Amino acid sequence: MSGQFARLSLNTMTTKGWTLREAVEATAAAGLPAIGLWRDRVAEAGVDAAAKMVRDNGLRVSSLCRGGFLTGVDDEGAALDDNRRAIDEAATLGTPELVIVAGGIPDRDLPGARARLADRLARLVPYAAERDVRLALEPLHPMFCADRAVISTLAQALDLAAPHPARSVGVVVDTFHIWWDPNLAESVAAAGAAGRISAFQICDWLVPMTPDPLVSRGMMGDGVIDFGAIAALVRDAGYTGDVEVEIFNETVWATEGSTVLEVMKQRYRDLVAPALTG
Amino acid sequence: MSGQFARLSLNTMTTKGWTLREAVEATAAAGLPAIGLWRDRVAEAGVDAAAKMVRDNGLRVSSLCRGGFLTGVDDEGAALDDNRRAIDEAATLGTPELVIVAGGIPDRDLPGARARLADRLARLVPYAAERDVRLALEPLHPMFCADRAVISTLAQALDLAAPHPARSVGVVVDTFHIWWDPNLAESVAAAGAAGRISAFQICDWLVPMTPDPLVSRGMMGDGVIDFGAIAALVRDAGYTGDVEVEIFNETVWATEGSTVLEVMKQRYRDLVAPALTG
Structure with missing residues (x-):
């Protein structure tokens, strides 16, 4: 795989209506080299079958979404078990990056939730390291x-990652989540300098936002983010990995998947790719 | 005015259905010492009449909301004029604090919008200083x-304020906007050390959030914020000013104003006041 789409990856959430097989085959047919997988799609196919399917179609897995939810009060054992399973799945799928969504606050104690997260992250790191999987903390x-x-900022994610080796704990740069950050340039540079950029989503x-903020994400170019500027930061930070398109949006989900893929390729080519290599 | 409500202020937005006179008289009757005013309510009454009304009822004005919206591309003159009028109104009302809401991005150029904001702030400072009004930057x-x-964080607001005297540019600590900030403790302490805490809202x-995030604010105790923890930060930062309750919420707005005032007093007494003096 080469050329202008040599780093473009489809996250299965963007074409939510597709089965894993449909997503994998369409991604390969579209000339993309990589796919980002959510665990629900992997579970439907079975992890070994999913790994084979991806491999047989000549794709790599840019990341697996997601582990995490490590902030609960009463469910520590179950949460750790689930994360160990996610690490195993990432290893089987051959992706080095397991995206970790921290979890929220079960009560009003935000510092307490953050402390539990740090403790449990430390307990997962050796397990992940043994399997060559990196825990990719996503602000x-x-x-x-x-x-x-x-975890709300890249700087905070980097602080959490700092006690652990860069090969075992990284951070995710996702434009939707971090575009507003006044310290974005410094934080992306610091993440790169630390060798901790796990993924660029x-x-x-x-x-305006949609009524449900969870699905308020848009196709590149449909909103207000300056992708060229953020891609340049990521480039200057030394990141050379995949660029994963992950969109939660009811309108996108209602659109035929192959159309979504085509638009995504155009927008990536016009808005993102030039800055990645510029 | 003394006792447990000696620092409690009603922001007129909380009892949106009330005229200025209704809000002022109810605030005084409820034994509160202060009121926070929005300019729409002031305009309805006329600024001189509003000032007299507040004074005659023995209240002080904790802050005037709002100036700002200083990030536009084509409307610099009009925006500066409007802010000068707001400064004049604050001076007439006898409040030292004019809350400034920065304005958003008219295009995809976030650094450009921030640069325009900084430039225009600098142009307003002398005008505000001459009238003993402080521009209270609200993240x-x-x-x-x-x-x-x-402006999204206290640290960013403090950076913007730094070139200007503390008596002319301050920052607003509003729990709704900043509770999530990983650097909250450091930033509140820094704001206090700089003598720049203009208001505590x-x-x-x-x-979950309401479909319109603008009106997703709740009465203290109805959500997830630890008011004791944040009030303690503000106390430790040396802030001794008013505590203004500003709630944008359709359910609160549909509730009879006197009921809202009573609930607000109870929640303040139970959740906020102990930490302010503790």
């Missing part, structure tokens, strides 16, 4: 702090 | 970065 937009992720910020 | 939650405020973060 989520601060509007998800209560219910989804107590892209989608746009729509104005 | 808004990052979900409003595109359409309302390119409180309301809660509801889970």
